[in-house]
Amino acid sequence: MTCIADLLAQVELPDSTTPDLDAQLLLTKVLGKSQSYLRTWPERELDAEQLAAYEQLMARRRQGEPVAYLLGQQGFWSLDLQVSSATLIPRADTERLVELALELGPPGAARVLDLGTGSGAIALALAKERSEWQVLGCDTVAQAVELAERNRLAHKLGNARFVQSNWFSALATDTFELIVSNPPYIADTDPHLQRGDVRFEPASALVSGTDGLDAIRQIIEQAPAHLHNHGWLLIEHGWDQSAPVGELLQQRGFAAVQSWQDLAGHQRVSGGQWRG
Ligand code: GLN
Numbered sequence: 041m042t043c044i045a046d047l048l049a050q051v052e053l054p055d056s057t058t059p060d061l062d063a064q065l066l067l068t069k070v071l072g073k074s075q076s077y078l079r080t081w082p083e084r085e086l087d088a089e090q091l092a093a094y095e096q097l098m099a100r101r102r103q104g105e106p107v108a109y110l111l112g113q114q115g116f117w118s119l120d121l122q123v124s125s126a127t128l129i130p131r132a133d134t135e136r137l138v139e140l141a142l143e144l145g146p147p148g149a150a151r152v153l154d155l156g157t158g159s160g161a162i163a164l165a166l167a168k169e170r171s172e173w174q175v176l177g178c179d180t181v182a183q184a185v186e187l188a189e190r191n192r193l194a195h196k197l198g199n200a201r202f203v204q205s206n207w208f209s210a211l212a213t214d215t216f217e218l219i220v221s222n223p224p225y226i227a228d229t230d231p232h233l234q235r236g237d238v239r240f241e242p243a244s245a246l247v248s249g250t251d252g253l254d255a256i257r258q259i260i261e262q263a264p265a266h267l268h269n270h271g272w273l274l275i276e277h278g279w280d281q282s283a284p285v286g287e288l289l290q291q292r293g294f295a296a297v298q299s300w301q302d303l304a305g306h307q308r309v310s311g312g313q314w315r316g
Pocket of ligand 1: 128131133222223224225226238245246247
């Protein structure tokens, strides 16, 4: 017989930077229990079916599959979100974009747009923090829109809505007080696409042309037609992209163009205000 403690004492995940945590999380999934349960009942034994399920998840993890996809969920902001391989796994980095949106967005009622919403992470975090805001999330991938809607229902956020749209294509003349986006921004030749979790994530959520800026160029070009006077556009980008993104915003006629640092000191969000 094999108990929880036995399994956690012999974790073999050579390529993971967090092998023990990964194993604990996969075990909570198989047992349907919390991490504190694992600590409280280390001698609890697994039946054959549970053991097989655990071994199978560990084998997939050994191949590099992200823990979030194996669990089917990932924490973002204050929300537990369902994730699937149809969308990017929400990253802690993107919470910086949420913070800035909360700082720069209007204090009262407002319409807010999240372009390329994926699992709905940014849109739902904003809807949760600001009940006066009506938040629209859009994504070109139908499964992403369905997933975001499931997450919306799970968190009962009546002030968020999701539609399928390739950037602004389905938004006609809708206008917003604030537009945010974590678009794909990796160059298609970037070697980091061959390593780690991103190998399992959809390229459409990660990669955007030879310099990584195709989606950002399109968003900056089209956003003014959908922004109210004094509305902000805020975009997450790579650590080395603040100069070109700032330049694109200036060229398009945005005011108050600036970039903000993440916790590691990299400029990872840029934005501007539309005074049209
Ligand atoms: N920050 C992610 C990464 O480098 C990419 C996210 C994105 O392209 N929007 O793994």
